[in-house]
Amino acid sequence: MTPETAYTRPRDLAEALAVRAAQPSWMVLAGGTDLMVSAIHKRVPAGILDLWRLPGVGAITEGAGGGLVIGAGATWLEIGRDARVAKAWSPLALAAREIGALQIQARGTLGGNIGTSSPVGDSLPALLALDAEIEVASVRGRRRVPYAAWCTGYRTTALAADELIVAAHLPPLAAGTHLAWRKVGTRRAQSISKVMGAAAMRVECGVVTDARIALGAVADRPIRIAAVEQAVRGLARAAAAEAARAAMRGAIRPIDDVRSSASYRDLVAENLVARFFSGMI
Amino acid sequence: MKIELEVNGQPRTAEVSPWARLLDVLREDLRLTGTKEGCGEGECGACSVLLDGEVVNACIVAAGQCHGRRVVTVEGLARGEVLHAVQRALVACGGAQCGICTPGIAVCAAHVIDRKLLAGKPVAEARAAVRELLAGNICRCTGYQLIVDAVLVAVDEVGDS
Numbered sequence: 001m002t003p004e005t006a007y008t009r010p011r012d013l014a015e016a017l018a019v020r021a022a023q024p025s026w027m028v029l030a031g032g033t034d035l036m037v038s039a040i041h042k043r044v045p046a047g048i049l050d051l052w053r054l055p056g057v058g059a060i061t062e063g064a065g066g067g068l069v070i071g072a073g074a075t076w077l078e079i080g081r082d083a084r085v086a087k088a089w090s091p092l093a094l095a096a097r098e099i100g101a102l103q104i105q106a107r108g109t110l111g112g113n114i115g116t117s118s119p120v121g122d123s124l125p126a127l128l129a130l131d132a133e134i135e136v137a138s139v140r141g142r143r144r145v146p147y148a149a150w151c152t153g154y155r156t157t158a159l160a161a162d163e164l165i166v167a168a169h170l171p172p173l174a175a176g177t178h179l180a181w182r183k184v185g186t187r188r189a190q191s192i193s194k195v196m197g198a199a200a201m202r203v204e205c206g207v208v209t210d211a212r213i214a215l216g217a218v219a220d221r222p223i224r225i226a227a228v229e230q231a232v233r234g235l236a237r238a239a240a241a242e243a244a245r246a247a248m249r250g251a252i253r254p255i256d257d258v259r260s261s262a263s264y265r266d267l268v269a270e271n272l273v274a275r276f277f278s279g280m281i
Numbered sequence: 282m283k284i285e286l287e288v289n290g291q292p293r294t295a296e297v298s299p300w301a302r303l304l305d306v307l308r309e310d311l312r313l314t315g316t317k318e319g320c321g322e323g324e325c326g327a328c329s330v331l332l333d334g335e336v337v338n339a340c341i342v343a344a345g346q347c348h349g350r351r352v353v354t355v356e357g358l359a360r361g362e363v364l365h366a367v368q369r370a371l372v373a374c375g376g377a378q379c380g381i382c383t384p385g386i387a388v389c390a391a392h393v394i395d396r397k398l399l400a401g402k403p404v405a406e407a408r409a410a411v412r413e414l415l416a417g418n419i420c421r422c423t424g425y426q427l428i429v430d431a432v433l434v435a436v437d438e439v440g441d442s
């Protein structure tokens with residue numbers, strides 16, 4: 001008989017970190033909407049470190065200097081309904097409302113999306129465009145990693161074996177920053193993205209002075225499109241849309257799979273980015 | 282491990298692996314077979330139940346995580362012999378055919394009605410809103426029209442949502 005899976009539901013973060021350090025091979029389980037899919041066909045974990053509703057890591061709180069801190073345990077329902085996220089960091093609110101359907105939004109967490117860091121993780125381009133930092137903790141201490149340095153490849157991250165994700169820090173955005181987010185899937189609700197993206201565009205006196213453009217499902221990981229960000233600087237919005245379209249050509253090498261061909265994704269991504277600047281999204 | 286949880290208002294216990302699915306705990310250990318399995322992947326909603334007041338897919342919830350929690354299954358929607366308004370409407374409107382999706386639809390729709398998730402939606406948008414709220418419940422038979430009709434009938438009956 002195989003030994004039974006161990007199970008721990010820590011009372012607080014300190015206890016969770018101690019278990020994590022002592023049992024690095026245990027499964028770190030939050031809402032389970034990634035980990036529990038087809039569970040009966042999966043290898044039984046040696047142990048489960050249950051983070052669901054762990055006190056202290058689920059709240060959405062105001063951070064230093066007008067930023068926002070979203071606890072790793074916050075669910076998509078909670079993030080999608082938060083007035084502050086909707087007002088000032090809208091791409092994340094819009095992503096939250098289009099992740100799965102009600103059942104998935106009730107269980108799926110931000111920390112889980114960041115932990116999996118799949119190329120189709122819908123919150124991830126939003127985190128990139130919003131310049132988010134991921135805060136992780138271990139018994140050794142805490143550190144922050146910009147999302148751009150977090151995802152290191154196809155579903156691989158900078159998380160160490162003794163660390164847990166604690167929060168995402170969203171800095172305040174400069175005045176005049178326009179935000180956009182768009183997901184293209186097979187249908188409006190509960191579909192895996194074919195292409196999705198987020199944009200933070202600073203426009204001063206009608207001219208784009210700074211832009212962060214991030215796309216998902218077009219590479220092995222969510223990425224910023226530096227070629228577009230450089231091409232649009234100093235241009236009026238309409239001109240920026242055309243420059244963005246031109247800069248997109250050859251800037252990405254989308255995946256080719258059962259959901260869509262690479263050339264379809266190429267075209268959709270190009271239109272998406274151009275429309276961020278023309279204001280059509 | 283031994284888990285203690287409240288199911289449909291009753292305290293229950295089960296001796297299960299913490300990695301077992303809530304779906305199997307309900308169906309196999311507690312013999313509540315109203316909750317169905319469609320996909321086992323979180324996609325279809327046939328296994329929808331309420332967990333601490335939110336609608337979730339029981340096929341992707343680990344049993345260990347349910348210790349000390351509150352679960353409502355389709356068996357818990359009726360009050361004695363009186364069906365929930367949405368169950369009556371599903372019967373009246375012909376919103377069920379083969380019936381595999383129906384328990385999940387009933388649980389999700391009852392949640393939408395009881396939590397007044399349609400509150401404030403103009404009548405013209407209510408139909409689209411119901412479709413979106415039930416997007417996680419797949420039905421291969423009805424074409425959804427009669428299900429959406431039933432939810433709207435139940436909303437009318439219950440009032441102000």
Ligand SMILES: Cc1cc2nc3c(=O)[nH]c(=O)nc-3n(C[C@H](O)[C@H](O)[C@H](O)COP(=O)(O)OP(=O)(O)OC[C@H]3O[C@@H](n4cnc5c(N)ncnc54)[C@H](O)[C@@H]3O)c2cc1C
Pocket residue numbers: 027028029030031032033034035036037051072073098099100101104107108109110111112113114115116120121122123159163164165166190191192193322323324
């Ligand atoms: C039907 C269905 C539809 C879906 N639709 C979408 C969609 O539209 N868009 C989308 O982006 N995703 C979607 N998903 C995927 C999933 O719901 C999300 O990725 C969700 O955010 C995962 O969160 P979770 O808490 O359930 O993660 P879990 O499954 O609990 O964990 C996921 C990973 O993150 C790790 N992890 C979780 N929390 C922490 C932490 N605090 N510290 C360290 N590691 C941690 C886990 O160890 C694991 O590796 C869907 C899934 C299903 C089943």
Ligand code: FES
Pocket residue numbers: 317318319320321322323324325326327328329338339340341
């Ligand atoms: S059986 Fe659980 S969602 Fe399909």
Ligand code: FES
Pocket residue numbers: 376377378379380381382383419420421422423
């Ligand atoms: S009635 Fe058959 S799947 Fe819905």
